Amino acid sequence: MQRDFHYYGTYCAASLAGYSHEESMAIAYSAELVDHCSRSFLAALKAPLSAATTQLAFEMANARTDILGLQDITRIWASFHFLPYDLNREVGKGGRRYRNKYRLICDTNGPLLRETVRLAKGKGLQAAGLAVHVLADTWAHRYFAGTPSLVINNMSRNVVELVTREDGSIDEQPVKFRNSLSGDDLSTGIFTCTPTMNSENTVMNLGHGRAGHLPDYSFARYKYLPAWAEYHEILKDNPSDYYKAFCQMVYALSFLHGSHESFETERYATSTVAPWEDRIRSFLVKRQLDIMDEWHALATSITGRTLEDFSLDKYQQEYLCASPDEKNDTFLGKFILAALEQKGMVTNKIYSSGNPLAGRSIEYREGAFAGMKDYLVLISDAARRIGRG
Amino acid sequence: MGKLYRIANILIGLAIIFCGLVLVAEPQIGIHLIIILLSISLIVYGLRTLIFYITMARHMVGGMRMLYVSIIALDLGLFSVTLLESSPIYLALFLSAVLIFDGGMSLMRALEARKLHAPYRMQLFTSITTVIAALLCLVFLRSPEALTYAYSAVLCYSACLRIASALKNTDIVYIP
Amino acid sequence: MDTYEDQKALLRRHRDTLYIAGTGTMILGLWSMAEGGLNMLATSSLQEGMSTGWEQVISSTQSIVAMLVFMILLMLIQVYVGVCARRESRGEERGSFYLVLAGIFVVLDVLFIGVEVFLATQSEYSVDETIVHLTISILSAFSDLQLIVSCLRARRLSAALEG
Numbered sequence: 001m002q003r004d005f006h007y008y009g010t011y012c013a014a015s016l017a018g019y020s021h022e023e024s025m026a027i028a029y030s031a032e033l034v035d036h037c038s039r040s041f042l043a044a045l046k047a048p049l050s051a052a053t054t055q056l057a058f059e060m061a062n063a064r065t066d067i068l069g070l071q072d073i074t075r076i077w078a079s080f081h082f083l084p085y086d087l088n089r090e091v092g093k094g095g096r097r098y099r100n101k102y103r104l105i106c107d108t109n110g111p112l113l114r115e116t117v118r119l120a121k122g123k124g125l126q127a128a129g130l131a132v133h134v135l136a137d138t139w140a141h142r143y144f145a146g147t148p149s150l151v152i153n154n155m156s157r158n159v160v161e162l163v164t165r166e167d168g169s170i171d172e173q174p175v176k177f178r179n180s181l182s183g184d185d186l187s188t189g190i191f192t193c194t195p196t197m198n199s200e201n202t203v204m205n206l207g208h209g210r211a212g213h214l215p216d217y218s219f220a221r222y223k224y225l226p227a228w229a230e231y232h233e234i235l236k237d238n239p240s241d242y243y244k245a246f247c248q249m250v251y252a253l254s255f256l257h258g259s260h261e262s263f264e265t266e267r268y269a270t271s272t273v274a275p276w277e278d279r280i281r282s283f284l285v286k287r288q289l290d291i292m293d294e295w296h297a298l299a300t301s302i303t304g305r306t307l308e309d310f311s312l313d314k315y316q317q318e319y320l321c322a323s324p325d326e327k328n329d330t331f332l333g334k335f336i337l338a339a340l341e342q343k344g345m346v347t348n349k350i351y352s353s354g355n356p357l358a359g360r361s362i363e364y365r366e367g368a369f370a371g372m373k374d375y376l377v378l379i380s381d382a383a384r385r386i387g388r389g
Numbered sequence: 390m391g392k393l394y395r396i397a398n399i400l401i402g403l404a405i406i407f408c409g410l411v412l413v414a415e416p417q418i419g420i421h422l423i424i425i426l427l428s429i430s431l432i433v434y435g436l437r438t439l440i441f442y443i444t445m446a447r448h449m450v451g452g453m454r455m456l457y458v459s460i461i462a463l464d465l466g467l468f469s470v471t472l473l474e475s476s477p478i479y480l481a482l483f484l485s486a487v488l489i490f491d492g493g494m495s496l497m498r499a500l501e502a503r504k505l506h507a508p509y510r511m512q513l514f515t516s517i518t519t520v521i522a523a524l525l526c527l528v529f530l531r532s533p534e535a536l537t538y539a540y541s542a543v544l545c546y547s548a549c550l551r552i553a554s555a556l557k558n559t560d561i562v563y564i565p
Numbered sequence: 566m567d568t569y570e571d572q573k574a575l576l577r578r579h580r581d582t583l584y585i586a587g588t589g590t591m592i593l594g595l596w597s598m599a600e601g602g603l604n605m606l607a608t609s610s611l612q613e614g615m616s617t618g619w620e621q622v623i624s625s626t627q628s629i630v631a632m633l634v635f636m637i638l639l640m641l642i643q644v645y646v647g648v649c650a651r652r653e654s655r656g657e658e659r660g661s662f663y664l665v666l667a668g669i670f671v672v673l674d675v676l677f678i679g680v681e682v683f684l685a686t687q688s689e690y691s692v693d694e695t696i697v698h699l700t701i702s703i704l705s706a707f708s709d710l711q712l713i714v715s716c717l718r719a720r721r722l723s724a725a726l727e728g
Contacts, residue, residue, distance in 0.1 A: 200441060225577065228449070229450065231575070231581065233573070460701075
């Protein structure tokens with residue numbers, strides 16, 4: 001998903017869930033920050049690099065694709081953008097290596113999503129924002145895996161976009177892909193994607209690179225053959241999926257706000273969103289590169305307030321100026337803690353399922369002190385929360 | 390292009406230049422060396438692709454292509470080995486055929502990229518260089534030494550192109 | 566395969582296999598011709614001719630030229646089979662003549678494999694050349710067989726789905 005949904009959409013969802021304007025802004029900022037919190041960003045802040053929630057283009061270009069490099073890539077992308085659906089899924093084909101990759105395929109309403117949202121309970125607005133970013137991406141990025149893999153993330157080139165004409169009829173328009181930075185041309189149906197590479201572990205086969213930005217456009221409805229699907233055609237209906245994602249975000253944020261006791265999968269706050277349904281559905285189908293203005297207008301309609309634009313350096317000074325003891329209480333400090341928790345949880349789940357693709361993991365709550373020192377801060381933070389509670 | 394990738398490309402370019410100079414120093418065995426390297430790389434590529442097909446790609450949509458690619462590459466590599474006992478003229482013909490095929494494929498990719506308004510010039514230069522190398526093989530068919538010198542020149546030129554491209558600021562196509 | 570969607574997926578699989586087998590047949594046809602041609606050019610009479618002058622090449626290679634023409638013909642037939650297979654994989658009706666030709670090639674490939682194996686038992690025959698020829702012959706037979714099987718299955722499924 002793009003900024004229009006992660007920032008403005010999340011603000012709308014948080015407002016509908018009962019958060020105030022300031023709280024909703026914090027949640028929205030955190031949700032959008034997941035797409036920007038790279039190692040370079042953290043290095044500039046002298047913050048723990050293990051808290052990286054994304055990798056920038058030049059970081060990907062420099063990324064190693066040996067075993068350790070692949071594990072590092074998988075830890076980031078599977079934890080924050082391609083949450084695996086079922087780590088113990090019966091695959092029914094392929095050897096162990098194939099099955100491990102298959103089990104990282106992202107989809108909605110999996111057990112890990114429940115864990116993600118519950119993990120954010122009581123951990124602050126930043127954790128809430130991070131959790132709903134992960135939730136939203138399970139809808140946009142479903143059917144792709146957060147690990148470089150040709151045999152999972154590739155797709156046939158016969159992609160067909162379903163374009164609705166003005167008279168309501170549906171036109172099947174073949175999608176053409178190119179490997180350049182010219183951007184996507186909606187009028188001619190030419191989209192940018194990563195180049196074809198027959199190597200299994202190249203970063204060009206990470207996530208939805210082979211589909212370009214199609215999964216991130218709310219208007220896109222298209223049919224394609226994913227590499228893993230045994231020639232079954234997938235219909236990706238982004239307008240419908242994005243609306244469900246929004247309703248589920250409202251539900252999740254209601255849970256985090258304390259409006260109800262539990263968070264379960266396959267539940268959506270459709271009644272809360274119902275007054276805005278027609279409006280949301282109308283701009284989700286708009287064939288535009290982004291719909292930030294539409295989401296912004298909706299946000300203003302819901303709360304009567306104007307949102308400030310997302311600015312990456314908004315909270316940096318606070319973090320830089322804080323003393324070492326106070327850093328964890330700053331905005332970015334809390335976000336970093338939330339990121340470390342999420343990454344640790346997902347990596348641990350993947351490792352515990354017998355899948356080595358995200359590397360080794362320890363259960364820090366059980367008192368082990370081996371592993372990355374960045375994660376030791378979670379032990380002291382947990383102890384501090386227990387002390388308070 | 391990342392730093393590691395740039396350094397790797399520069400080192401590969403320098404290694405290719407070194408190989409070109411070795412060929413110039415030993416022109417009598419130059420063509421045989423070229424064929425040996427070609428056959429080793431093809432056999433290794435064929436075996437790797439075959440193993441990949443058996444373990445992973447056969448479960449992938451369109452994965453059968455890997456089987457054909459691997460067998461053809463393997464066969465081409467083995468066939469190259471059988472040529473080593475043949476006369477240099479025959480080797481030159483074979484090398485020319487391989488280069489024309491490779492140059493032709495590169496040219497098709499470059500033209501396709503141009504049609505989609507994507508960067509194509511580097512691919513086009515590479516394909517032209519390869520075809521020139523193929524033609525030089527045909528021109529110097531009866532003189533293996535001259536062929537070796539010509540091939541070395543083309544090799545060094547393509548290595549320089551690789552180094553120049555590594556030093557240039559480029560963007561990569563990556564979808565976050 | 567019970568459900569309609571499963572059958573459609575199977576049809577796509579067969580058509581994709583048909584496309585790949587067709588492409589493989591074309592490439593193998595081109596490669597076999599190139600390999601055969603290069604092998605013939607490597608015979609001593611032609612090599613000797615090439616090193617002394619083109620006039621001697623023309624005068625001493627009538628049978629080789631005839632063989633080359635025959636090989637080109639075979640290659641063109643294989644390319645035709647491949648093109649028909651690729652077009653049928655996209656849903657065009659292509660008749661059955663190319664399937665008959667593919668079947669003939671399967672028989673020829675099997676015969677050739679048998680001959681190669683027999684000749685390989687002769688001590689003066691080169692093992693590495695045998696491996697090369699056998700590899701391509703086996704792949705060619707596999708490709709043609711796969712082409713026929715996937716085409717027939719695709720047609721049957723397509724008829725069933727339309728019916």
